[in-house]
Amino acid sequence: MNIAWYLLLLPLLIAAVNHLLFSKQHTIASLLSTASAIVTFGIAVSLLGSTASPESYSWIRVGSWSLDIGIALDPLSTGMMIVVTGVGMLVHLFSLAYMKDDSAKARFFTGLSLFMFSMTGIVLANNFIMTFVFWELVGLSSYLLIGHWYQKDSAADASKKAFLTNRIGDFGFMIGILLLWNITGTFSFAEMKLPEGLATGALVAALLCIFCGAVGKSAQLPLHVWLPDAMEGPTPVSALIHAATMVAAGVYMLFRVQVSLGVDCFANDAGTVISWIGGITSLVAALMATQQDDIKRILAYSTLSQLGYMVMTVGLGAGDAGMFHLFTHAWFKALLFLGSGAVIFACHHEQDIWKMGGLLKKMPITGITFFLGYAALIAVPFVTSGFWSKEEILSAAYHHNKALFWIAVFVAFLTTFYMTRLFVVAFLGKTKSDHADHAHEVGPLMYVPLVILAVMALFSASKLGGLDIAAKLSAIRPEAQHHDSLVLIASISTLVLGLLCGFVLYRGKTKDPLSMALFRERFYIDRLYDNYLVRYFQDAFAAIVHFFDELLINGLLVGGFTRCVQGLGLLVRRTQSGNLQTYAVFLGAGVLLVIYLVVF
Amino acid sequence: MPTLNQYLLVAGLLFAIGLTGVVLRRNIIVVFMCLELMLSAANLTLVAFSRFQPNAAGLPDIHGQMLVFFVITVAAAEVAVGLAIIVALYRSRQTIYTDELTVLKG
Numbered sequence: 037m038n039i040a041w042y043l044l045l046l047p048l049l050i051a052a053v054n055h056l057l058f059s060k061q062h063t064i065a066s067l068l069s070t071a072s073a074i075v076t077f078g079i080a081v082s083l084l085g086s087t088a089s090p091e092s093y094s095w096i097r098v099g100s101w102s103l104d105i106g107i108a109l110d111p112l113s114t115g116m117m118i119v120v121t122g123v124g125m126l127v128h129l130f131s132l133a134y135m136k137d138d139s140a141k142a143r144f145f146t147g148l149s150l151f152m153f154s155m156t157g158i159v160l161a162n163n164f165i166m167t168f169v170f171w172e173l174v175g176l177s178s179y180l181l182i183g184h185w186y187q188k189d190s191a192a193d194a195s196k197k198a199f200l201t202n203r204i205g206d207f208g209f210m211i212g213i214l215l216l217w218n219i220t221g222t223f224s225f226a227e228m229k230l231p232e233g234l235a236t237g238a239l240v241a242a243l244l245c246i247f248c249g250a251v252g253k254s255a256q257l258p259l260h261v262w263l264p265d266a267m268e269g270p271t272p273v274s275a276l277i278h279a280a281t282m283v284a285a286g287v288y289m290l291f292r293v294q295v296s297l298g299v300d301c302f303a304n305d306a307g308t309v310i311s312w313i314g315g316i317t318s319l320v321a322a323l324m325a326t327q328q329d330d331i332k333r334i335l336a337y338s339t340l341s342q343l344g345y346m347v348m349t350v351g352l353g354a355g356d357a358g359m360f361h362l363f364t365h366a367w368f369k370a371l372l373f374l375g376s377g378a379v380i381f382a383c384h385h386e387q388d389i390w391k392m393g394g395l396l397k398k399m400p401i402t403g404i405t406f407f408l409g410y411a412a413l414i415a416v417p418f419v420t421s422g423f424w425s426k427e428e429i430l431s432a433a434y435h436h437n438k439a440l441f442w443i444a445v446f447v448a449f450l451t452t453f454y455m456t457r458l459f460v461v462a463f464l465g466k467t468k469s470d471h472a473d474h475a476h477e478v479g480p481l482m483y484v485p486l487v488i489l490a491v492m493a494l495f496s497a498s499k500l501g502g503l504d505i506a507a508k509l510s511a512i513r514p515e516a517q518h519h520d521s522l523v524l525i526a527s528i529s530t531l532v533l534g535l536l537c538g539f540v541l542y543r544g545k546t547k548d549p550l551s552m553a554l555f556r557e558r559f560y561i562d563r564l565y566d567n568y569l570v571r572y573f574q575d576a577f578a579a580i581v582h583f584f585d586e587l588l589i590n591g592l593l594v595g596g597f598t599r600c601v602q603g604l605g606l607l608v609r610r611t612q613s614g615n616l617q618t619y620a621v622f623l624g625a626g627v628l629l630v631i632y633l634v635v636f
Numbered sequence: 637m638p639t640l641n642q643y644l645l646v647a648g649l650l651f652a653i654g655l656t657g658v659v660l661r662r663n664i665i666v667v668f669m670c671l672e673l674m675l676s677a678a679n680l681t682l683v684a685f686s687r688f689q690p691n692a693a694g695l696p697d698i699h700g701q702m703l704v705f706f707v708i709t710v711a712a713a714e715v716a717v718g719l720a721i722i723v724a725l726y727r728s729r730q731t732i733y734t735d736e737l738t739v740l741k742g
Contacts (some may be wrong), residue, residue, distance in 0.1 A: 621659055
């Protein structure tokens with residue numbers, strides 16, 4: 037069996053073993069999962085750049101049509117596997133410390149292993165049906181992990197919300213897969229190509245339906261509402277699933293489609309819609325992030341905004357820039373999330389940045405690594421990885437759509453602004469609460485992953501020991517982007533401006549000087565959904581279902597039968613009078629009847 | 637000498653009295669006695685038929701009288717068992733009135 041199959045199946049095996057054998061032995065389960073993450077990372081490194089896809093297995097065969105379960109190895113998938121297993125491994129290590137005292141540690145690590153299996157499946161799938169199956173599986177593992185602390189109502193609600201919101205997107209995704217199958221006649225990515233003389237409308241419809249899947253999974257408007265709520269899960273989960281890997285699956289899948297169908301497949305209305313949705317998401321999410329107080333929520337909205345960037349570039353036909361950003365973003369966003377996890381851990385589960393402050397002095401390693409992640413996210417020129425990928429995105433936008441370019445530039449300014457706000461308030465200045473006062477540096481099991489991620493945050497865009505993953509990821513490029521000086525000027529000036537605004541406004545403050553209810557309340561979108569969509573659609577539907585259930589099923593079928601039997605029983609039980617003489621009369625009458633029947 | 641019909645009439649009366657007692661009386665001992673009365677009615681019928689249907693030798697048909705002896709023997713055993721049951725019943729329930737014994741009421 038090819039080694040790539042081990043990469044896929046090992047986490048599943050570990051998840052099964054953990055669940056069936058070690059659901060009570062927390063230490064064994066957590067170590068097994070971590071070991072599997074390390075081994076898969078080793079396999080992923082050894083496979084990097086390989087294009088020798090292993091033999092596929094036939095799954096379904098109907099006449100001449102067949103569906104395979106197979107692994108596609110190419111620069112794109114192997115590069116992506118480095119992200120998935122690399123971040124996955126570090127998150128496993130971090131979780132060993134972060135979840136040390138959790139009462140359901142084994143369940144948590146089983147969930148992580150299940151997630152690693154599902155995510156590997158999405159990345160390595162060589163056909164769309166497989167992608168869809170694993171797509172649902174990551175949804176499931178995300179549900180399980182968000183709801184890890186299911187005793188909390190908010191966590192249980194958040195996991196349900198994430199699952200249901202994703203289902204909406206996945207429904208469109210499924211239709212899109214079938215539409216695309218109708219067009220190309222195959223599910224296999226390798227064999228997919230657009231026929232001659234195809235009507236644009238059909239292609240646009242198929243691509244937009246497929247995009248629905250990405251809207252759900254990558255949390256684009258209008259289905260973005262689940263991602264910030266998903267922060268109810270444990271922080272390592274937020275880092276792995278809701279920042280670095282799963283939410284990027286939508287972008288990966290879109291880019292996979294672009295690679296399979298040819299670069300020009302998004303050069304139509306579908307591309308326009310996708311890029312605008314991405315652009316608007318990045319803008320709206322960045323605006324929301326400026327007024328959040330929860331450290332994880334700020335990062336969640338930042339993730340939304342960066343995902344918007346990536347989706348935008350895919351829509352613009354420059355998916356390679358998006359993949360490049362996905363790659364660099366995965367490292368520094370995982371770093372920021374794990375850093376926030378360390379902060380939350382040290383501050384006794386305090387998440388409000390206005391109750392932190394001065395943490396750079398209290399926890400220097402976490403503080404410095406967080407600072408490096410922050411520098412990468414706001415794209416400090418030339419020294420951070422984020423700069424190179426953001427530059428690619430901005431120049432892609434500059435060449436394809438000027439309006440989106442200016443939106444992206446404004447988002448870059450907002451990113452710098454809200455991240456500066458976060459850093460200044462939480463890490464600089466004086467401590468603002470007792471919890472923050474008592475904070476001290478976390479243990480090595482937590483800061484070692486942070487340090488490794490910080491190194492990646494700085495250097496992931498450059499050639500790492502000859503690996504040059506970034507170049508492999510964007511191996512399929514439409515044209516060499518030539519960088520304009522305007523792009524560079526715009527990005528540096530937004531950086532300076534954002535830093536200035538952030539520092540001037542938030543230095544030494546103990547509460548937020550700005551108060552914009554619109555942004556804090558997330559443009560009232562969540563409330564809109566709760567008050568209208570949920571009430572009028574979901575509740576109305578629920579009422580109809582309830583009516584059927586209560587009246588037809590319960591009242592008529594189940595209840596009706598029981599009432600029939602009950603009535604009959606009531607009637608018959610009158611004969612059981614319990615009176616000896618009544619029985620004697622019946623007996624006599626019975627004898628008479630028998631005699632009558634026999635004799636006459 | 638009374639005719640066969642007169643015998644049968646008496647037997648029928650006895651049976652009717654017994655049945656009425658079984659159905660209507662509430663004291664279980666009386667019910668029991670009425671039950672014996674019904675058996676006696678049956679015995680009387682058997683003996684009467686045996687007496688009024690002589691065989692070829694002019695003697696009464698012995699089979700009917702044989703059956704009566706069996707009935708009397710079995711009835712004696714039945715009385716022993718029945719009375720024992722009634723005593724046990726009284727011990728456990730402190731009553732022998734049938735309308736107070738309604739545990740089996742559905």
